Amino acid sequence: MDVRIDLEQSRIVVSLSASKKERESIYGEKMADLLEFSIASNGPIDFRMVHQDHLALIVLLAAHPFATGKLPIPLHVSKQFEEATRIFSRYRPEFLSTSGKPYTSTSDGKPGLAFSGGMDSTAALALMPNKTVPVFLDRPHRANTTLYNKSAAKATLAFLEAKGVPNIAISTDVEFIRNPVGFPTDLATGIPVLALASHFQFDSVGFGTVMESAYRIGHERSRDYIESPHYKVWAPLFSAAGLPLFLPVAGVSEVGTSTIVHRSPYRGMARSCIRGDWPQTCDNCWKCFRKQLIEHGINQTDFSEHQFLKSLQSKEVVSKLSAEFISHENVLGWALNKIKRGPTLDVLFNRLVASTYSLKHLDAFYPPAINLVPPKYRLHVLEQLRTYLPEMKEADQWRMIEQDFTEHLNTPQHRKNVHTLMTLLKS
Numbered sequence: 001m002d003v004r005i006d007l008e009q010s011r012i013v014v015s016l017s018a019s020k021k022e023r024e025s026i027y028g029e030k031m032a033d034l035l036e037f038s039i040a041s042n043g044p045i046d047f048r049m050v051h052q053d054h055l056a057l058i059v060l061l062a063a064h065p066f067a068t069g070k071l072p073i074p075l076h077v078s079k080q081f082e083e084a085t086r087i088f089s090r091y092r093p094e095f096l097s098t099s100g101k102p103y104t105s106t107s108d109g110k111p112g113l114a115f116s117g118g119m120d121s122t123a124a125l126a127l128m129p130n131k132t133v134p135v136f137l138d139r140p141h142r143a144n145t146t147l148y149n150k151s152a153a154k155a156t157l158a159f160l161e162a163k164g165v166p167n168i169a170i171s172t173d174v175e176f177i178r179n180p181v182g183f184p185t186d187l188a189t190g191i192p193v194l195a196l197a198s199h200f201q202f203d204s205v206g207f208g209t210v211m212e213s214a215y216r217i218g219h220e221r222s223r224d225y226i227e228s229p230h231y232k233v234w235a236p237l238f239s240a241a242g243l244p245l246f247l248p249v250a251g252v253s254e255v256g257t258s259t260i261v262h263r264s265p266y267r268g269m270a271r272s273c274i275r276g277d278w279p280q281t282c283d284n285c286w287k288c289f290r291k292q293l294i295e296h297g298i299n300q301t302d303f304s305e306h307q308f309l310k311s312l313q314s315k316e317v318v319s320k321l322s323a324e325f326i327s328h329e330n331v332l333g334w335a336l337n338k339i340k341r342g343p344t345l346d347v348l349f350n351r352l353v354a355s356t357y358s359l360k361h362l363d364a365f366y367p368p369a370i371n372l373v374p375p376k377y378r379l380h381v382l383e384q385l386r387t388y389l390p391e392m393k394e395a396d397q398w399r400m401i402e403q404d405f406t407e408h409l410n411t412p413q414h415r416k417n418v419h420t421l422m423t424l425l426k427s
């Protein structure tokens with residue numbers, strides 16, 4: 001795969017060209033026709049001063065799912081960065097030289113946060129130091145993303161502005177190099193933060209990754225994220241670029257991020273739905289369904305049978321509920337457990353694996369996840385976490401990390417519960 005990088009004052013353009021072999025490989029299936037994307041700002045930013053290690057990391061985050069064989073990146077990176085890239089085996093990054101100076105922020109360094117305006121990254125913002133700069137990723141309008149509505153994003157930025165929180169929006173179309181449209185790697189949402197690191201003197205990159213994603217709780221099998229291949233590949237790369245990962249909500253479930261935002265100065269700002277016209281939500285997407293249920297759970301208000309049946313008119317909701325393992329089903333279970341359920345909501349609840357075990361630990365934070373925060377910020381984040389949530393009991397911690405429902409999924413009772421829900425969804 002060839003890489004071309006064009007640097008202009010207000011824009012970075014990265015063009016990847018896949019070889020015929022790469023296009024025809026299984027990694028080519030998810031490539032868009034054009035593997036080119038830009039990162040742009042209309043603020044007083046000069047992208048020509050972006051550190052070469054940061055540019056290289058941007059390229060890797062974009063090319064990672066597609067590249068095989070040689071990946072020549074036309075940059076002079078630091079030795080330590082080049083060494084961290086040797087972990088890749090499917091492809092081999094090669095650089096012009098390793099004579100580049102490593103990046104270190106100045107003494108007034110601060111964290112940058114990959115910010116979407118949703119619950120999870122807003123909770124992250126609430127836990128991070130006050131000097132943190134939320135970097136809003138602005139998605140361009142394109143014909144096939146007409147559902148995306150910018151009004152929520154604008155309202156979020158106005159809210160930050162009014163609170164005196166320094167913030168910046170960066171637009172990038174990196175999602176369009178993938179087919180279907182989406183971020184090539186989950187950490188690619190941090191590309192705008194990397195592009196601004198030298199300008200703002202960032203010393204770390206924050207993400208609103210929640211416990212469901214990091215530790216895979218509420219999935220078929222949990223994992224210890226720190227020991228996972230994902231962390232072992234990317235954490236050293238970000239560190240080698242002088243921008244260690246800062247994951248303040250990795251030990252917090254989606255229930256916890258909603259609770260934090262509710263109790264924080266950002267209450268009323270965050271919204272996860274990117275489709276409705278602010279302040280309305282679209283009430284038709286999977287995120288709306290899940291986040292509304294959490295709201296009802298937190299406020300202990302009714303989610304009526306009528307509301308539930310109305311949700312089932314959404315194809316997206318029905319398709320998510322038809323999955324072999326419903327994503328974030330622990331969170332649905334937590335919410336349904338808190339509220340009064342009619343007979344149809346009971347059908348959903350009984351089908352969830354989460355109806356078979358205690359979900360009290362979702363109210364608490366998982367203390368070992370503090371190791372996913374750079375050492376100098378741990379004390380601050382711990383203090384903040386403690387003001388919002390209780391600490392998870394040790395016995396619950398073990399139980400959560402060792403969850404494995406593979407066998408449960410094949411029990412006759414579970415198959416029967418799935419069948420009953422499927423009948424309801426089809427009716």
Ligand SMILES: [Zn+2]
Nearest residue numbers: 273282285288
């Ligand atoms: Zn929605």
